[in-house]
Amino acid sequence: MPLEILQNGRYRILRQLGSGSMGEVYLVEDTRINRQVAIKVIRSESYVYSDPNSTSDAARLFEREARAIAMLNHPNILPLYDFGEEVVNGTPLTYMVMPYCAEGSLATWLQQRGEDNLLSPTDVAHFLRQAADALQHAHDNGLIHQDVKPQNFLIRSNRNERLPDLLLADFGIAKLTAGTSGASQAIRGTPIYMAPEQWEGNPVPASDQYALGIMIYQLLTGRPPFQGGPGQMMYKHLSVAPQPPGTLNPVLNHDVDTILLRALAKRPENRFPSVSTFGKALQEALLMDGPTILNPQDKPLTDAIHATLAISYAEALYGTSRTLTLAGGRHVRVDVPPGIQNGQVIRVSGQDSTFGSGGATIPLLLTIAIAPGTLHYPPAFMGNDQMATSGGAATYAGSDRTAISNNQTVLPDGTRTAISNNPTIIPGGGSPT
Template identity: 50%
Template sequence: MLEGSQIDRYRLLQSIGHGSAGEVYLAEDSRIAQRVAIKLIRIETENKALSGTEKRHFQREAKAIARLDHPNILPLYDYGEENIEGIKFAYLVMPFRQEGTLADWFEQYVNSKQPPIDDVLHFIEQAASALQHAHDRQVLHQDIKPSNFLLRSRSDRPDQPDLQLTDFGIARFYITSAQTSQSIRGTPAYMAPEQWNGHPTPASDQYALAIMAYQLLTGQLPFRGSLEQLMLQHLEQQPKGPSLCNPALHREVDIVLSLALAKKPEERFASVSAFARAFYLAVTQSASVELSPLSPLSPVTPLTEEAPQANVDSCAENIQATLTITPAEARSGVTRTLTLALGHKIQVVVPPGASNGQILRLPYPQRSSPSGTPMSTNSLILTILVQEAPRKAALSGIVEHLHTPFRALQAYSNKTFVPRSLPGKLSRGKAIVLGGLIALIILAGSGLLLINNAANQRNANTARIAAMASARANLNPYPPGGGTLIINDPLQDNSKNYGWEELTHPARDCHFSNHAYLVQELQPKALAACTAQNMNFSNFVLQVQMTFLTEGFGGILFRADIASSRLYYFQVISDGEYFLYLYRDGQMAHSSQLTPDHATIPASIFHQGIKHPNLLAVVARGPAIDLYVNHHHLTTITDNTLSHGQISFIASGFFSPIKVAYSDIKVWKL
């Protein structure tokens, strides 16, 4: 211990903590009688001259901090080298913040109430501002966590301190084109996948900040367990949405955090400041309906640097798995032992008569942590896949005519849609062959597109973007911005006089239900369109929130002339594929697919399956058409065939009626 030692004009008073590369002391500057914090890094001993790594590490830290001039970054007062009792130290002199860290501040809410939402927004905004300043100067932090944010009191608002980012001890310059290897640094509970691989980017700091935001909103870390478990989870698993941990949060918060926590850095927000802005808009939408405290069943846990091994957690993940069995086993039933992702084994019993795509919800045995503490009890969600049996018998009707693979028919005909992949989908080649044989019939005035061509089976499904905002969300969030908000409709009724169809047709139904606009396809293999009669746009941004109530297709028709069947169709499938089609008339042979085959929304972006809302957007500016899902840019298409028209929402399916709910439409006129 070095208490009482003198370093230049600084007298060390007491040790107050350990940084990433050394020990931190409270000291007094004898020249001005001011208390400061000094970080010491041992760089040489009397017995051994250490490698130049420590010296370079210190010099890098000093220079990096010195050039960062920002109110939310702890400034550097002084630095140098000093020999103490034959040992050479490098030292950094910084302000002493007696208020403690953000982790200390959060402890007041342990096993109590949820932190005030405006404090959470305040902290994330300041943290992002500090990081953006560092990134703009080619500096990464690589260890973002609550204990690395010091608090500074505010006289105008003593109950809401400011943050100052510290401990750039592992900060390192990044050069986009650099090919040099990098060592793994950071705190496991907060480390992005690429950081585990030793290749951090600015998006790695964004990822860690999103983890911290998740904690502040829910009281829980999204990933917990041993070091090995944490690495696997960061690399492969998606966290449960924070709205499931804190029901007062809007689903928009889930979407924003899922983007910032994408496994690939290029799939995250373009910058940490862009993440902070989206986070603000999403959370204030929640705040507008008054955030309630966490349930007593969801205790807030301390913001520690390491994830707890066990915790009573109302938002614990269900375990999901897939089991493939033979047709014989499906008929007679079977007992299997599954080895799950983290090596846990469980015996499952599949009952006789199981069908392909069937989902079994099974109790998951209570587990214990290494210390013997019981962990939370989850459910095992098991999807049954039945191996395809050889089939020579002809299938009847349209299935026989199109030679659709039997497995695909099972997947679409079962009540439960097979998650993720859908084996045996109709190929593009078959679609082209059939395109000249079967016409797409559009019933003028009815808004119904009857798809007799199963080659167009992917037609469907887009659009529901939930307006991410309070009053401040009235700004167009899609690049390059601009435009005037002319429609802001929650789609709960027709009171805004946009003329949304309300009718029941033999093949479709359009009506308002449960605070949304419900589009139903009542006849299999039909494309049901529900249209706003009083909307006609040329250059615009449209966003709407879409929720599948059954598996199938949904989407948006835009620049549409329903009567003459001329339209663009942005289609999203509930398993994550998307398409953009151009219809020139009612003939399928005259239509064009403007996006590539098998275009897929990244799994980290799109919420697959039913009852999971997704935000969809179309930006149409002249011939340029940009498509977005959950604020993630999918593609830009250039086509000048259609210049203006109506808006419709879609529901479609092959072997069972489809229901899709739309809400919170916003339109900006460009």
């Protein structure tokens, strides 16, 4: 008989949102205050325990930790509204009541973007900061998550940002359902993200740091460091050193490799002292090559290549990432920050993504030109090395590459305009004249 109500009709089940090995998640109407919530129903594991006292201990542990979760107060942690135990149709159930996040999880959001559409280091830093802050708050309150992964970060749109905010969910579920020291010591977690000590049944706060490191590795490279079946995963997590992420994504600098590999150390004591320390160090490394807006009184920088970059109003408002084509056919990936103004000059350290370049860093000074009209897409790399638009909207071929041209831009009305006195391409990559 399907589940229909809980708590004497207060929670009315609308539909099932998902299911797993330990239970189901339902969209529910809270009839008392007329709002929709999500309820995770966890099937009782009492059949596992032959000792009734162990079953009672497991229930007490669940209540104790659920109360601890309810006390957490952090903008990036999904709050707990209610919890309880109930016998429905003769089956003991334990449930948690949480906010309903209609936008889904970070995993869903990433899937919708496409596997080949990697986030920029700046975007990854946005998610890293929120995830590390949430986990540190939990650790400070004596809780270890034990199942850090994109599926357990729900998302919420922020109209002031182009990226969503994260809400860490499913706190301690694996540990709660495992009972106490007198109960079965089952190993819980998701193999892709489990630290070596977690495979051995001894999770510590640094286990969450390890799992976050795996998740960030995946965001930066498009794949986790280890893949395979459960047996292979256990062996690799315990014995195999991960490949530096920079070998898979040449945009990443060496500091990112060093910091991320430390967080993935096999022994917890060799990782960072806290997940917060790890997060701050990696954020700094990811933003090291980020854009810097220069003031007019700043001293000119003669070591950088000067160029004019035409972008749309939407790109100026929300930010964008571009692959620029330099003299000699080099391709350089750069990030333009949100809120940029027409005529502003930004210094960026682009990463040379040309095959065989080794990911060299190239300093650039970009003068931003916001094209009028409805220019919403990257300009094409045209045969005559000019930025061009067609029919009021930019045309492009193949990818998001933008040609740094001979200092002219074709605007939507067909007219040409010289945007800057700086040469757009410095022959041979030398200093501007």
